[in-house]
Amino acid sequence: MIIQIDDYFIGMIFKGNQLVRNTIPLKSDEIFKFINGKVIDNPEDEYLKVAEIILKLYFAEIDDKKAREIINYKLEVPAFTKKVLDVVKDVEFGSVITYGDIAKKLNTSPRAVGMALKRNPLPLIIPCHRVVAKNSLGGYSYGLDKKKFVLERERLKKLSRY
């Protein structure tokens, strides 16, 4: 399903009441490149609430750890991918880790880590945008501009806490 909030569209797939996949908030001309479904006019509160949290994550208005406590989600991925994403969950709001760091920790290669992140079904909720390359931003399925946007907002938010 796709839910619209203001001029952002958030794609979500639920199995029962559990979120198994989502997109980051996108404008109308972008969303259908990533998910096919129809925009729900009057979404049930349960679904709307999840979409609102994803929107807040995008604008760095909520901590992802808090979001994971609230959202009823299920991570359906292969074993290796799960190991990578479990490491990513521990990356603090406002900081970053490199592909190489994760690879070293799991005794694998940075390329393999990138592959796993590329298929993160729960972007923002599992903060794969905080994984960068050693000497650059690395990549991001939804476009590097989006990754840059979220990271910059998280960085500023963290600074303003002092």
Add this chain to the structure above:
DNA sequence: AGATTGAGCGGCA
């Protein structure tokens, strides 16, 4: 079952 493909990295000139 084998080949190809990356959201990477380190070394060497």
Add this chain to the structure above:
DNA sequence: TGCCGCTCAATCT
């Protein structure tokens, strides 16, 4: 700086 070789899970063919 720029290129080359290594890497390895996932995705083709």
